[in-house]
Amino acid sequence: MRRVWAGPLLMVVCGLGVATATFVQGRFGTTVVVLVVFLALAGMMSPLAFPKSVGAVEAQRRSAVDGRPVVFWRPGCTFCMRLRMRLGRRARRMYWVDIWRDAEGAALVRAVNDGNETVPTVLVAGRAYTNPAPVWVREQVSSAE
Template identity: 50%
Template sequence: MVRRWSVAALAALCGVLIAAARFGDGAPGTAALLLGAFLVLAFVLSPLAFPRAAAEDDRPVVYWRPGCVFCLRLRARLGADADRLRWVDIWQDPSAAAAVREITGGDETVPTVVINGRGHVNPDPSWLRDQIVPAAPGATQA
């Protein structure tokens, strides 16, 4: 549990220390701005930025871990479509970490996406969106 929050906590702590130094230098506006920026960074790096894993269902699974920049990129690029996936934190679920190691040949490389029983390591977000978003009626496939 501590490992999941360590990167976010470190970002928040750095923000508090830097803001305190700026405040001590007589720049309260800069201090507030920096603190706000670091707290936003801490949120983005925390598990709160990802959808919560629901019970087992038929949605594709994304295995991720807090602080992973590639996971953050995938989450950000998918936007609202990220809710069409089941996000599983490998630092919280040991069986998920084992599944990732099996797919990747022993590494815990994330994001790893499983669609229809097939694993894809660090897929392109636009490719993944095409896999999870149904085609519009009347659209032709190229």
């Protein structure tokens, strides 16, 4: 649980350090900009930026019923953040599995990626795709509706 928040917390601490240095130098406008940027980055790295995670078994069951893709991800993953941001509102139409919180999800990702926990791994119609292009994933979400 702690490692999920380690990256965002580190980002906030670094931001506070840089902001303090600019504040001491009397650059108040820069201080505000630095704080906003570091807080935004911390928010994007946190689990709060992603739709609520479900377990791998439940996600696969739901996907079999409605055809929506399943995304296996982990907090702090830059490729996962890129996918999430590029999907926009469509991300809510998918099932997200945090592999750091779900052992079955992590095992499935390792099974399809030669033992590596490479994310994002997207499961579409029972077939896994590792780090697919966000445009392709967007098309899969649209076709599932």
